[in-house]
Amino acid sequence: MQYSSGEILYFSVLKEFVTLAKELKECRSLCHYITTNAKKCVGEHHSIEGEKNTYKWLVDKLVPH
Numbered sequence: 001m002q003y004s005s006g007e008i009l010y011f012s013v014l015k016e017f018v019t020l021a022k023e024l025k026e027c028r029s030l031c032h033y034i035t036t037n038a039k040k041c042v043g044e045h046h047s048i049e050g051e052k053n054t055y056k057w058l059v060d061k062l063v064p065h
Contacts, residue, residue, distance in 0.1 A: 024030055 024034070
């Protein structure tokens with residue numbers, strides 16, 4: 001996995017995403033761990049201001065002026 005400076009997650013290839021998605025689907029303990037800890041993780045790594053800036057950056061890049 002790779003991260004840009006804008007905290008947007010990219011997978012190097014689609015196959016990597018599919019493989020990890022299948023693993024998550026098939027591993028109940030991993031799924032439980034992620035959902036149990038999601039609120040804490042979001043609170044630690046995201047903020048309203050940061051999300052606003054990310055969406056603004058995305059719109060600026062994708063929508064012609």
